[in-house]
Amino acid sequence: MKLIYLPIILFSLHSCSLIEKKSCKVPSQLLNEISKIAHQEKATIKEFSGINNLLFELEAVDSLNDFSYCNDYITNIAVLFNSPDSNKRALGYRLIGLARDTSFNTELIKRINSDENSLLKTWCSTALMENKAPNSAEPLFKLLTSPPDGLPVSLLINKYITYDVESVKKTSWKFIDSPIRTEQIFAIQILSYFEKYEKLQAKLIEFLSSWEMESKGWVISAIAQQKMANLKPTLEQYLTNEDLKDVIILALENSPTKSDNEFAKELNK
Secondary structure (H helix, E strand, O other): OOOOOOOOOOOHHHHHHHOOOOOOOOHHHHHHHHHHHHHOOOOHHHHHHHHHHHHHHHHHHOOOOOHOOOOHHHHHHHHHHHOOOHHHHHHHHHHHHHHHHHHHHHHHHHHHOOOOOOOHHHHHHHHHOOOOOOHHHHHHHHHHHOOOOOHHHHHHHHHHHHHOOHHHHHHHHHHHOOHHHHHHHHHHHHHHHHOOOOOHHHHHHHHHHHHHHHHHHHHHHHHHHHHOOOOHHHHHHOOOEEEEEHHHHHHHHHHOOOHHHHHHHHHOO
């Protein structure tokens, strides 16, 4: 899907939702840099990184709480968001997530499925999760199970599992019987992170039996995360595969069953 740029509207409906009801207390250095980049034809990756580092510093000391009320944000965000320059768009996505500006959610979801690069998809995904955007759990799931090169998958997964828990659970259950193995693996890993599910545990035993050997480690990892019981009779048959030994020991150690714990100690000798 090719990215389609929206017409630039500097003071649209989006602006109406961000009327300055509070004073802007964001450091002028940041606002000046944003305005400068917005009015350049192009931005370099060095310029993006410089502003991004400044944003991290200011976030750490809670200096950006009123960011969405700043006139420099309101008047420049559409220019950045719709720019044909990828680094300016990346800055736009970063700022939208920072401002928790939900007026761009629909288009951000479309751009998740576009041909944009990994930097853009990183900040597009982050903005959607910061905004707790409705209907974004599924496209984010698809992105994380088929990521472009350079996408910081581990960091995004850590954010994904907490941004909208019910939507993430619902999406994961939708893909648990997917014909695509990577989607199934991601689904069980996500679901196992949450509270214990008897339904999920039954699925894990089913998958342990039916999946190919190279994927069984993911199942056993989810079993360990769920702290399932009475595992020795189920898992000991897979100890002939040396690659599975460590994760089997972990599952046995996490089990509430004493005989599983003792077996783990034997295997560790």
